[in-house]
Amino acid sequence: MSWSSPQHQQPGGWTDERQPGAGQQYRRPMQVAVRARGVRKIYGRGASEVAALRGIDVDFEQGAFTAIMGPSGSGKSTLMHVLAGLDVVTDGQVWLGETELTGLNDARLTRLRRDRIGFVFQAFNLIPALSAKANIELPLTLARRKPDQGWYDSIVRRLGLTERLQHRPAELSGGQQQRVAIARALLPRPDVVFADEPTGNLDSTAGAEVLSMLRSSVREAGQTVVMVTHDPVAATYADRVVLLADGAVAGELFSPTTDSVLDALRRLGR
Amino acid sequence: MFSLSLAQLRSQAHRLVATAVAIVIAVGFVVATLVLNDSSRQTVLGALASQYLHTDVVVAPDDTGEVAPQTLAKVASAITGNPAVAALTFDSSTYVSARLPGRAAYQFSQVTGLANDEVLRWQKLEEGSWPSEPNQIVTAVGRDLEVGSVVEIRIFGAEPGQETVQATVVGLTERSSDIASIGTPLFWAASDQARAWGATSGGALRVAATAGTTPQDLALTVRQTIQEIPETEGLNVRTGEQEAEALADALTSDTAVLANVLLVFAAIAVFVCALVIANTFSVLLAQRVRELALLRAVGAGAGQLRISVLTESLAIGLIASLLGLLGGLGVAAGISALAARYETPVPLAGITITWPPLAIGLAVGVVVTVIAAFMPVWKATRISPMAAMRPLDDAPVRSGGGLIRRLLGLLLLIPGAGAIWWGHQEYALHAVIGGGMATFLGTLLLARWLVPLLVSLVGRIVGPAGQVPGRLAALNATRNPRRTAATATALIVGVTLSTTIVSAAATVRAYGVSEIDETYPTDVAVSAGQGFPDDMLNTVTALPHVQAALTVTSAYLEIGRGRGERDSQNVQAINPQEASQVMRAVGQDMPTDGTIVFPSWGSDEGGWDYADGDKITLWAGQRKVELTVRRGSDNLNDVRMSRNDLATLKTADAEVYEIWVRLADDLGKSERADAVDAIARASADADPDSTLGGSAEARVSADEFLDTMLLIVLSLLGVAVIIAVIGVGNTMALSVLERRRESGVLRALGLTRSQLRWMLLWEAMLIAAVASAIGVALGAFYGTGAVTSLFRLLNSDGSDVPAVIPVGQLAAILIGATLSGALASVLPSRRAAKVSPVEAIASL
Numbered sequence A: 001m002s003w004s005s006p007q008h009q010q011p012g013g014w015t016d017e018r019q020p021g022a023g024q025q026y027r028r029p030m031q032v033a034v035r036a037r038g039v040r041k042i043y044g045r046g047a048s049e050v051a052a053l054r055g056i057d058v059d060f061e062q063g064a065f066t067a068i069m070g071p072s073g074s075g076k077s078t079l080m081h082v083l084a085g086l087d088v089v090t091d092g093q094v095w096l097g098e099t100e101l102t103g104l105n106d107a108r109l110t111r112l113r114r115d116r117i118g119f120v121f122q123a124f125n126l127i128p129a130l131s132a133k134a135n136i137e138l139p140l141t142l143a144r145r146k147p148d149q150g151w152y153d154s155i156v157r158r159l160g161l162t163e164r165l166q167h168r169p170a171e172l173s174g175g176q177q178q179r180v181a182i183a184r185a186l187l188p189r190p191d192v193v194f195a196d197e198p199t200g201n202l203d204s205t206a207g208a209e210v211l212s213m214l215r216s217s218v219r220e221a222g223q224t225v226v227m228v229t230h231d232p233v234a235a236t237y238a239d240r241v242v243l244l245a246d247g248a249v250a251g252e253l254f255s256p257t258t259d260s261v262l263d264a265l266r267r268l269g270r
Numbered sequence B: 001m002f003s004l005s006l007a008q009l010r011s012q013a014h015r016l017v018a019t020a021v022a023i024v025i026a027v028g029f030v031v032a033t034l035v036l037n038d039s040s041r042q043t044v045l046g047a048l049a050s051q052y053l054h055t056d057v058v059v060a061p062d063d064t065g066e067v068a069p070q071t072l073a074k075v076a077s078a079i080t081g082n083p084a085v086a087a088l089t090f091d092s093s094t095y096v097s098a099r100l101p102g103r104a105a106y107q108f109s110q111v112t113g114l115a116n117d118e119v120l121r122w123q124k125l126e127e128g129s130w131p132s133e134p135n136q137i138v139t140a141v142g143r144d145l146e147v148g149s150v151v152e153i154r155i156f157g158a159e160p161g162q163e164t165v166q167a168t169v170v171g172l173t174e175r176s177s178d179i180a181s182i183g184t185p186l187f188w189a190a191s192d193q194a195r196a197w198g199a200t201s202g203g204a205l206r207v208a209a210t211a212g213t214t215p216q217d218l219a220l221t222v223r224q225t226i227q228e229i230p231e232t233e234g235l236n237v238r239t240g241e242q243e244a245e246a247l248a249d250a251l252t253s254d255t256a257v258l259a260n261v262l263l264v265f266a267a268i269a270v271f272v273c274a275l276v277i278a279n280t281f282s283v284l285l286a287q288r289v290r291e292l293a294l295l296r297a298v299g300a301g302a303g304q305l306r307i308s309v310l311t312e313s314l315a316i317g318l319i320a321s322l323l324g325l326l327g328g329l330g331v332a333a334g335i336s337a338l339a340a341r342y343e344t345p346v347p348l349a350g351i352t353i354t355w356p357p358l359a360i361g362l363a364v365g366v367v368v369t370v371i372a373a374f375m376p377v378w379k380a381t382r383i384s385p386m387a388a389m390r391p392l393d394d395a396p397v398r399s400g401g402g403l404i405r406r407l408l409g410l411l412l413l414i415p416g417a418g419a420i421w422w423g424h425q426e427y428a429l430h431a432v433i434g435g436g437m438a439t440f441l442g443t444l445l446l447a448r449w450l451v452p453l454l455v456s457l458v459g460r461i462v463g464p465a466g467q468v469p470g471r472l473a474a475l476n477a478t479r480n481p482r483r484t485a486a487t488a489t490a491l492i493v494g495v496t497l498s499t500t501i502v503s504a505a506a507t508v509r510a511y512g513v514s515e516i517d518e519t520y521p522t523d524v525a526v527s528a529g530q531g532f533p534d535d536m537l538n539t540v541t542a543l544p545h546v547q548a549a550l551t552v553t554s555a556y557l558e559i560g561r562g563r564g565e566r567d568s569q570n571v572q573a574i575n576p577q578e579a580s581q582v583m584r585a586v587g588q589d590m591p592t593d594g595t596i597v598f599p600s601w602g603s604d605e606g607g608w609d610y611a612d613g614d615k616i617t618l619w620a621g622q623r624k625v626e627l628t629v630r631r632g633s634d635n636l637n638d639v640r641m642s643r644n645d646l647a648t649l650k651t652a653d654a655e656v657y658e659i660w661v662r663l664a665d666d667l668g669k670s671e672r673a674d675a676v677d678a679i680a681r682a683s684a685d686a687d688p689d690s691t692l693g694g695s696a697e698a699r700v701s702a703d704e705f706l707d708t709m710l711l712i713v714l715s716l717l718g719v720a721v722i723i724a725v726i727g728v729g730n731t732m733a734l735s736v737l738e739r740r741r742e743s744g745v746l747r748a749l750g751l752t753r754s755q756l757r758w759m760l761l762w763e764a765m766l767i768a769a770v771a772s773a774i775g776v777a778l779g780a781f782y783g784t785g786a787v788t789s790l791f792r793l794l795n796s797d798g799s800d801v802p803a804v805i806p807v808g809q810l811a812a813i814l815i816g817a818t819l820s821g822a823l824a825s826v827l828p829s830r831r832a833a834k835v836s837p838v839e840a841i842a843s844l
C-alpha cells in the first residue's frame, strides 16, 4: 500500500486563506500545548508486569502537527492515552497548557476532555444512533455550549460534509465517517486534537484526504494536532515526528520525508 | 462443534444468568402447580381409602339417585347369610342445627351413623371412646370441641317438646376422618341414635367379605343377588377401592379446576419467559455475528452452526429446568407444610412426587428454551461468510419483514376491536373474548413499530428533563426496534394481564359491594317468638357496636279493591326513613309512604292478582287507607307497607315482629362476633323463643373472598411481571455489553460516569414506561370491557354495570413497572460506567 505523497496532493475544500507550501513551517514563539515529564506507565503486577512507558519527557508545541511513531508495542497508544487524560500514569507528570492532569479525579478529567481535547480514533467511533450533524455537535451538546455558527459552517464546508449532515454513520463511507470525526474534534476549538492511527482503516485516497485536512487545520487555523501512526507516509504530513521504542523516546525528526522517516525507523528496528 | 458450544457457554455463562433465572421461575411455577395438584388428590385419596379399608363392597345409588330406601334394605336382607358376607352396615345420615358451646348461633350440621360392626367402623378414634349411651356423639379434632363438650342439637321435624337435645362429645377422631365434610361440621352417633334424630339409610350399603373372599368375588356375588330383586337398576355395586377413587374424583374436581386456573397462569409465565429467552439469544448472537461468519468462512456449514448454537440453548434449558424442578418442589413442600397448619379449601398433607409433573416441567423448560432460541439462531446462522471480512459496522438494525407484520397486526387489531364492540352490543361474550385475544395478538405484532414510535415520542416530550443523557437514551432505545420491542413485549404481556385483573376486580368490586349490600341488606335481624317487650328497640340500640336499629311491626288487616271482597292479610310495616339508615341497600322491596309492596310471585301462585300501580284499600275496623301496589323482587316473601300509613289506621293488634340492626362499619372479626353474641343474649333474655338472622357474616366473608381472590390472582401474575422485569434488566445488560466501545467513546468525549449511568437508566425507564403504559391501557380496556359485557349477559334485564377504572392502582402499576425497569438496569449501568474509556475503545 502506498500513500500519494503530500506534495502532489491538493488540499481539497478549504477555500479561504493561503495555500500552504509543501513542508512550509509556521514559526511562532514556542508555546507548549502538552508536556510530559518522567511519565511511566506499568500495566499489571508482579510476573505479568509490563512497562509500556519507561520515563517519557516530551513537549508538544502549540499550533504544530506532531506525529508519534514507533514499532508496534512501543507504547504509542499508551502515551497518547495518558497525554489525553483517558488513562492515568503510574509515575510522572502531564500538563495540558498550564493544567496538570496527573492527580485530577475522574470527573475533572472528564470535564477537561470535554472542554479542551478533541479525539480522532482509528475506528471512527461515531455514535451510530446520531446523525452526522448530531455527532459533530456532541461534545458541545455535552458541555451545553452552542457551536459558533461561522466556524461550524467553515469546518463542514472544508470537510465536504455539507450534503451528508443528516446521514447516520452507517450510511457514510469510511473516509466520510473519519471526516465527521475530525469535524467533531475540531468544532469545540480544543487545545489539542489527538488522533490514534486515523488512517488505519482507510484506503490511500481517503487516508490522504483525512491527513490533508488535519494538516490544513494546523496551518490555517492554528490547531494543535498530535497523531499516532505507524505509517511513514502519513508521518510526512506532520511538522515533527517523535520516535518511540520500548516505551521511551528514541529521537525526533523535523520536516519529515518518507525517506527520512523510513531511515529513522530502520535504525530503531536494528 | 459440541466442544465449541460448551466453550461458548462457559465464556458467556454470566450473560445467560438472567435467562436461566427466568426459566427457573417459570419451570418452578409449573412444577409446583402440578405437584400440589397431585398432592391434594393423594391427600384426599389417602383419607378416603382408609374409610374403605375394610369395606370390600359398596352398594349405592348411582348419580341419578332414584332408589327407594326400602330397596337397599331388601338388598341387605337378601345378601345377609351369604357365606361370602362377613358383615354389613348402612351409611345413614341426617342434617341438624347444632349450637357449639359458647356460641349464640346455630350451625347447619351433619350427623352420620357409626357402623355397629367394628370391622366396618372406619373412623379412627384419637381420644375418648365410642358412643355407648343415648345423646353421645363423636367428632373430628380441630373443631374447637373436647371430650366432655356439650353441643345443643335441634332436630328438624321432631315431636314438639323434643326438638332440642343436649349431646355430649365422648370421643374425637383423627382429622382425616372428616375429610369429606369440608365446610359443614360433622358428628357421628351410634346408628340407632342417628336414626332417632332422623337419619335415613338411603346413603349406601357397606359389605365386608369373609376371610378368603376377594372384594371382586364378593362384588360379583352381590351383583348376581341384586339382579333377582326388582327395581334395583339404579344401584351401583363397586369394590371399596373403586368407591374411594370415585369419591376422591368428585371431591377433588374443585381442586382440579383450581389447578387448571393455576396452569393458565403458569402458561402465561412460560410465555413471558419464552419472550425473554428469545430476546437474550438474539442479542447474544448479534454480538457474535463476526465470530459466526468467521466460522462459516473457515468451513463450518450453516447447519453445523445451528446445531452448535441450539446445543447451547439445550444445555442452558436443561440446567435451568433442573434448578426449576428443585425450586418448584421446594415451593410445593413449603405451601403444603403451611396448608397443613390451617383449614384450607384444598386439603393438603405432605407432597406427593410422581414422575409426570417432573417430566412435564423439565420438558416445558427445555422445549420452550430451544424453541425460543430457534428463531434468533436461524437468523444469525444464515449469515454469509463475507460478513467476517467486512469491517464491523454499527448499522442500526432495520426490521425486515415489517410490512407483513404490520399488516397482520392491523388485520387482527381492527376486526378484533370490531368484534369486541359488536359482542358488547349483541350480548355475545364469545365475540368479546375472541376480539380481546385478537386485539392483544395484534398489539404484540405491532409492538415492533408502535413501541419505538412511542418511545421516541415520549423521549421527545420528557427528553429535556433528562438533559443530554436523556436524549441519547431515547435515541438508543429506538435504534434496535426489534430488541426494544421484544423487551417491551414481555412487559406488555405481564402488565396487561395484571391490569386486566385489577380493573376487572375494581368493576366487580364496585358492583359486588352494591350487590352484596342488596343481597345482605340487614346485618342482624332478630325475630320475635313469643313477643318482645316495648323497650326492646332501645335495649338493642344501646348494645356495643350497634349503629342503628329499627322495628318491623306486623298486623292483620283487611285488604281489597274498593267495594269488592276483602281478604285478611298479614302486613309488615317499616318506617322508610329508618330503613334508609339501618339497611345497607334500600331496594325495590322497601315501601314508601302511600305504597304497598307485594312479592313478585303472588300473581302466579294464586295469592294476589294485584298489578303494579293498582289502587287497593286496607281496613282496620272502621278506618281505612288507600295505597298504590308495587311488585317487589323474587326475594321478598312478605307484604310490606309504610309504618306511617299503618299509624293512620291506629290498629290495636300491631306487634313488634322483627328488629333489624345495622352494625358499625369496619368491625374486626371478633368485635363483630361479640356484637352478634350480645344481641343474641339480649333477645334471648327478652324472649327465649326469639331467633337470630341476618347477614353480617355472609356480607363480610363475601367481601373478603373478593379481596383474597384478587390478591391470589395478582400474586400469580406477579410471577410473569417479575420474569418480564428480569428480561428488561437482561436486555439492558446485554446491550450495554454490545455498546461497550460506544460508551467508551462517549466517556472520552466528556460524558461523566454518572451521566452514562443516568443515560442507561433513562433508556430502561423509557422502554419500561412505554410498555407498561400500553399494558395498562389495554388491561383497563379488557378488564372493564370483559366484566361489563359479562354482567350485561348475566343481568336478566340486560342493564349495564358502570365500568370502574381504578386510577390509583393503575398509576401504581405504571410507576411500579417503570421503576422496576430502572431498578433492573441499575447493575448493568453501574458495570458500564465502571469501564475506563481506554479499555472500551481498545475492545475492538
Ligand SMILES: Nc1ncnc2c1ncn2[C@@H]1O[C@H](COP(=O)(O)OP(=O)(O)O)[C@@H](O)[C@H]1O
Pocket: A043, A044, A050, A051, A052, A070, A071, A072, A073, A074, A075, A076, A077, A078, A079
Ligand atoms: N491494558 C493493557 N494491559 C497490559 N498491557 C498493555 C495494555 N495496553 C498495552 N499494553 C502493553 O503495553 C505496551 C504498549 O502498548 P501500546 O501503547 O498499545 O503500543 P502501540 O500503540 O505502540 O502498539 C505493549 O507491550 C502492550 O502489550
Ligand SMILES: [Mg+2]
Pocket: A076, A077, A078
Ligand atoms: Mg496502538
